[in-house]
Amino acid sequence: MENKLTELDLKKLNSNKGLLALLSKEPLSTERAIRFVDYEKRLIKLQTEIIRLQKWAIEKNERIIILFQGRDAAGKGGAIRRATERINPRHMRIVALQKPTLDEQTQWYFQRYVEQFPKAGEMVFFDRSWYNRAVVEPVNGFCTQKQYEVFMNQVNNFERMILESGIHLVKIYMSISKKEQAKRFEDIKSDPLKQWKMTAVDERAQELWDDYTEYKKAMFAKTNTEASPWKIIRANRKTEARSNVIKHILASIPYDKNTEI
Template identity: 60%
Template sequence: MSETQKTQQIDLSEENLTLLNSSIGLKYLFADKKIDLQKVIRMAQYETELKELQVELIKLQEWTIKNGKKIVILFEGRDAAGKGGAIRRITAHINPRQFRIIALPKPSKEEEGQWYFQRYINQLPQPGEIVFFDRSWYNRAVVEPVNNFCTQQQYQTFMGQVNDFERMLLESDTYLIKFYFSITKEEQARRFKDIKMSPLKKWKMTKVDESAQELWDEYTKYKVKMFEHTNTEKSPWIIIEADRKTKARIEAIQHVLDKIPYNQ
């Protein structure tokens, strides 16, 4: 008996057999001609858990609307870390009129002359709203200095102001969650390869992405500085190990549900 067969026998519990015979399990079971039973079970478990958590996210949003709460969730991480995919799963079934996803483009000439945080302040939630930042003001902590998109003086000014900025957010009755999706260099390279080969995804590759592997150590240096300076008691970073996308998505959603007291 092979190791794979042994593993499959161990995993064929009554619970997993029931899962395999469910509509979700059958969908994955017949998705490919070559059946990988462990993958089928894993994906069926993931989708089942995801749906249960998405029901709770609806309850969280209803609580947010009813009580006029303001929620800001930041998604940071290296290129191809899975930030966008996680946001899509979180927002898949909640009311689209009461949340926004913000992915700001390069600053305009007018914005370049403004206080750095101003363009982000303009996107903050109204009472009863959740705002997801697919990259945020922390561009200036890592991406901009690594790629010479800002001066060292601008970087130092940002680092001197960001904790006070977030303190003011929290003091204005706003919930703030900061996620950092962490992947290995090897996984990033693999994902870049997949993106380049996909006619539906290759548009995602930018000049910044193209240089990400070469500048890996520089990104690491600034990432460490960011954590050291901005991982405060009131506004901590939540590091999500994201080499496995499904696990990362579940972990992020679970943390949101644990952080916001919607079920009290």
């Protein structure tokens, strides 16, 4: 049984967002609906602040890279959408690269990512990044052991050069449980509007869970450096994860919080 509702709780539930949250998912849960209304309120404040961050970056010609990694269905895309939906699209890009072309396969591995780097005053969000070679590629046999080793030997120096060039780099890893991943895959498969998200790689993710875990641990051990640390966001609860993503972005970049918007 849910806790007794306060006057403030009833006010939240009687709002448009509260009623929508209450009726949009079964079974009905006042606790979940109130939590969603609180989340929406927090989100507006955080999105207002990320607008301020972007305005500062534009005015100061700053360059910002925010990269997202994580298991399939961990909520990377949803977190990026919430972080970017209010900011100026002319000074922001979301990069989600397809598998490399034949020409790109002959290039230096990092080259096609470098080509997507921000210009002055721009924020670039990578929905997966060069870290595919640290986990996804070796687990699924998309690279050789030698290619993996070369990547792991080069990546910290690569990021040091990024930072020394004056680019702000924020690395976020979205973390979910095996049970939650399985649940999300079932939701995707049963929703005609989401079925396109399932890939052959996704289909094997549960089977290869332990392999992903081992490579993920190796990635953190090697690349979670003082200069370029990872932030692990617990993402089983999507709303909480999205708020925490934006909080971390704001905390990671020393922008002027007095910038007018």
